Amino acid sequence: MKEQPIDRFAAELEASRRSAVYEGTKATHEKRTRHLAARFAEADVLRRTAGEIKQHVVEHLDRYLPEVEVKLRQHGVGVHWCSTADSACATVLRILQARGVRRLVKAKTMLGEEIGLAGYLERHGIESVETDLGEFIVQVDRDHPSHIVRPIIHKSRREVATTLERIGLGTYDDDPSTITQRIRSHLRGKYLAADAALTGANFISVESGRVVIVTNEGNSRFCLAAARLHLVLVGIEKLVPRDRDLALLLNLLARSATAQPLTVYTEFVAGPRASGQADGPDEMEVVFVDNGRTEMLASDCRDILRCIRCGACLNVCPVYRQATGHAYRSVYPGPVGAVLSPLLAGSRFPEWADLPKASSLCGACNEVCPVDIPIPDLLLRLRARGKQEGGPQARIGTLPMGLWSWIAARPELWRAALRAGAALDLLPLRLAPVPALRAWSKDRDLPAWRGGAFRRWFRHRSRL
Amino acid sequence: MSEERDEIFARVRRALAPLPVRTALPDWDPARIAPGFAAADSCTLFVERFREVGGVPLSSRQGLMAWLAGKGWACGYCDPGLWPELRGHFPPQMEVSTSLRRARIDDYAFAITVASGAIAETGTVILTDRDTPVRLAALAPWAHVAVIPRSRIHRSIACALGAMPDDPNIVWVTGPSKTADIEGILIEGVHGPGIQAAWVADDR
Ligand code: SF4
Numbered sequence: 150m151k152e153q154p155i156d157r158f159a160a161e162l163e164a165s166r167r168s169a170v171y172e173g174t175k176a177t178h179e180k181r182t183r184h185l186a187a188r189f190a191e192a193d194v195l196r197r198t199a200g201e202i203k204q205h206v207v208e209h210l211d212r213y214l215p216e217v218e219v220k221l222r223q224h225g226v227g228v229h230w231c232s233t234a235d236s237a238c239a240t241v242l243r244i245l246q247a248r249g250v251r252r253l254v255k256a257k258t259m260l261g262e263e264i265g266l267a268g269y270l271e272r273h274g275i276e277s278v279e280t281d282l283g284e285f286i287v288q289v290d291r292d293h294p295s296h297i298v299r300p301i302i303h304k305s306r307r308e309v310a311t312t313l314e315r316i317g318l319g320t321y322d323d324d325p326s327t328i329t330q331r332i333r334s335h336l337r338g339k340y341l342a343a344d345a346a347l348t349g350a351n352f353i354s355v356e357s358g359r360v361v362i363v364t365n366e367g368n369s370r371f372c373l374a375a376a377r378l379h380l381v382l383v384g385i386e387k388l389v390p391r392d393r394d395l396a397l398l399l400n401l402l403a404r405s406a407t408a409q410p411l412t413v414y415t416e417f418v419a420g421p422r423a424s425g426q427a428d429g430p431d432e433m434e435v436v437f438v439d440n441g442r443t444e445m446l447a448s449d450c451r452d453i454l455r456c457i458r459c460g461a462c463l464n465v466c467p468v469y470r471q472a473t474g475h476a477y478r479s480v481y482p483g484p485v486g487a488v489l490s491p492l493l494a495g496s497r498f499p500e501w502a503d504l505p506k507a508s509s510l511c512g513a514c515n516e517v518c519p520v521d522i523p524i525p526d527l528l529l530r531l532r533a534r535g536k537q538e539g540g541p542q543a544r545i546g547t548l549p550m551g552l553w554s555w556i557a558a559r560p561e562l563w564r565a566a567l568r569a570g571a572a573l574d575l576l577p578l579r580l581a582p583v584p585a586l587r588a589w590s591k592d593r594d595l596p597a598w599r600g601g602a603f604r605r606w607f608r609h610r611s612r613l
Numbered sequence: 614m615s616e617e618r619d620e621i622f623a624r625v626r627r628a629l630a631p632l633p634v635r636t637a638l639p640d641w642d643p644a645r646i647a648p649g650f651a652a653a654d655s656c657t658l659f660v661e662r663f664r665e666v667g668g669v670p671l672s673s674r675q676g677l678m679a680w681l682a683g684k685g686w687a688c689g690y691c692d693p694g695l696w697p698e699l700r701g702h703f704p705p706q707m708e709v710s711t712s713l714r715r716a717r718i719d720d721y722a723f724a725i726t727v728a729s730g731a732i733a734e735t736g737t738v739i740l741t742d743r744d745t746p747v748r749l750a751a752l753a754p755w756a757h758v759a760v761i762p763r764s765r766i767h768r769s770i771a772c773a774l775g776a777m778p779d780d781p782n783i784v785w786v787t788g789p790s791k792t793a794d795i796e797g798i799l800i801e802g803v804h805g806p807g808i809q810a811a812w813v814a815d816d817r
Contacts, residue, residue, distance in 0.1 A: 173797045195646060201639045208635040211626045224781070230618035282803055283794035299794055306795050325795040329803055334719075336804065337753075341715060357777070367752060367790035367805030373782070374748040385621065396643055396771040407793070410666070411735040411770070414805070415785040423781055428748035439621050447628035 155468070155507040158476035166303050170295070170473045173302045174464040178517070180408035181461060199397050200521030203455035206388050207446065213355045213388050214437070220358030224420030227434040234264035237438045241266060241347070241380060242273055244434055248378060250275065250344040254336075256362070256369035257281040258349030259297065259458060260382050260438060262480045263493065266347075277347070278339045280368040282332055289316050295474030295482060298406045298460035303473055336368075346372035346430065350383040351457065352398060353435075356391045359419045360435070363402065363412035370414045379421070379430035385437050386454040398457065401519035405459035441493045450527045453488045455520040462514035462524060468507050477504060484514035484524045491531055499538065505531035567600035574598050643771030655733040655766040656813055662736030666788035667801065669810040677725075677758065677812050678702050686722035690750050694727055695760060713750050723756040723808075729783075730765035731811070732773045737787040738811055739765075739773065741780040751786070756808040759786075762816045 218228050231237035270277045279288040283300035290312055294300030310323035318331045348369045352361040362369045403409045422429030463469045463483030474482035479490035491501040505528040514524040556562045579590050660670045671677045682704040693711040703709050730739040738759045751757050767773040790805030801807045
């Protein structure tokens with residue numbers, strides 16, 4: 150049987166990388182569990198409620214999207230709509246070029262990764278600097294994030310120290326505080342020199358039109374202190390109906406992502422700074438991106454649109470822990486990625502059709518998910534779709550069942566096969582010409598053939 | 614309005630039309646998510662939780678000044694609104710200014726600003742553009758001291774969300790800026806302050 154690509158990746162992984170990811174995810178997961186249990190008697194009820202809120206949003210986007218657009222405009226915010234990754238990149242570029250922006254600072258946006266924005270802007274002569282510490286390292290290393298919340302979970306401090314030395318930020322020193330201090334002072338110059346800031350959005354409240362951005366490092370806050378233009382890049386599913394719903398979602402997000410009661414910087418932005426204020430952007434533009442989300446909405450996997458990108462399902466997943474993020478060959482790794490990546494691929498679905506099979510369906514991802522997404526169910530639906538249209542990637546690692554299903558669908562043949570099965574008892578497996586079968590039967594015996602027993606019983610049962 | 618906008622909206626409508634029923638918006642009780650702290654008053658609870666998230670609580674003007682003196686910092690920023698009350702109390706050699714010059718941004722070791730409130734449940738300081746107009750002050754120096762009016766400490770996140778001021782920029786700060794990106798080791802002071810201090814003061 151051919152190996153799945155993810156198994157191949159895992160088999161070739163350096164041991165140090167695997168243990169870095171394993172230890173890192175395990176520690177976060179355990180801390181999260183302690184935290185939730187300590188403060189909440191009914192964490193499960195909260196998860197389910199949060200899930201309902203987000204499912205409600207997803208199923209009412211037809212109403213909420215026009216509403217939030219009106220709210221944002223009332224705050225003096227420009228609103229743009231983009232169907233595809235290409236159109237989103239082009240729109241961002243157009244906005245930046247129209248204002249003569251040469252230097253951009255970015256605070257972590259997965260959507261930016263998804264649409265390949267940084268490379269695109271670079272090719273058009275706009276410097277775009279990642280300001281999240283992990284993302285910054287990923288960018289200068291021309292690497293890819295391997296975790297939604299901790300982009301460089303796969304790297305050791307020695308690798309990070311080597312990177313800093315290479316880009317001229319001091320001589321080699323692998324002390325994490327020294328590394329952090331060096332990046333702090335390097336990026337400070339970038340913030341102050343930038344013409345514009347681009348951030349993602351964790352939530353947008355339809356009720357108030359407030360854009361909510363959370364970071365622990367304070368990088369998004371710094372972006373918005375110095376730059377003159379604030380661009381928000383956001384998926385169309387990121388809405389919440391009311392401000393009060395944020396009490397639940399912010400709480401669950403911080404606890405699920407990093408086991409904190411609240412993320413350090415939680416920012417609510419409702420438009421550009423007021424006139425007469427010293428700091429802050431004087432213009433704000435929000436770019437809503439579809440890029441396959443409406444297709445997801447039309448599919449039986451729409452529940453994945455609830456996701457708040459907390460990373461808890463990665464931390465708990467036995468496959469992610471062993472295989473690490475890069476094994477998923479896409480921006481979103483782990484269980485959430487196994488659902489999102491094939492769906493986001495659109496017509497190239499078959500290329501990622503193996504990912505839904507990179508799961509033992511143990512259900513841990515669903516248990517930790519702060520918005521209660523039934524990930525195992527979605528994976529099964531995608532496996533079924535993979536069978537229909539997945540091509541070779543979807544079949545790897547699955548026994549060919551064609552002959553079986555052909556026989557099973559024909560009663561006469563099925564009965565004959567059941568009778569013929571008795572011959573198995575007489576076959577000397579130890580002499581079989583297949584080495585794998587010989588090895589298997591060395592220490593094992595097949596149970597005696599019982600094919601047809603149920604049918605016999607059914608035919609002769611006494612009817613009451 | 615753009616063509617793409619109409620296309621997206623049409624796709625959304627088409628995707629949702631076949632749903633036989635749609636999930637209703639649940640009504641949930643905010644008291645559920647902040648159980649178990651009915652006893653303490655908001656100020657006491659805030660101080661306790663602020664300490665838990667790595668904050669430094671200061672209880673009086675004297676306490677603030679003694680703490681600053683102990684740090685031995687040479688230069689800092691003070692919000693102009695607080696200046697009349699605090700001037701003359703700073704340690705003698707300390708240079709304190711009431712305007713923040715970007716060219717000298719790395720010289721300021723600390724900044725004292727006026728907060729708009731706090732959240733007891735999470736030990737969070739609330740800053741707004743109206744009360745803290747110099748965003749960089751609360752962010753760039755190594756230490757940030759927020760002066761919090763005692764009457765504006767909200768019990769919980771839910772209470773704070775129910776009383777959001779009408780301000781284009783509200784930021785909740787819960788402890789020092791931090792990261793665990795490198796091998797999961799916690800480091801404070803990444804882009805923002807490495808020290809968050811707060812003085813809960815009587816309303817003036
Ligand atoms: S699927 Fe759930 S657990 Fe996974 S990242 Fe999204 S919200 Fe978090």
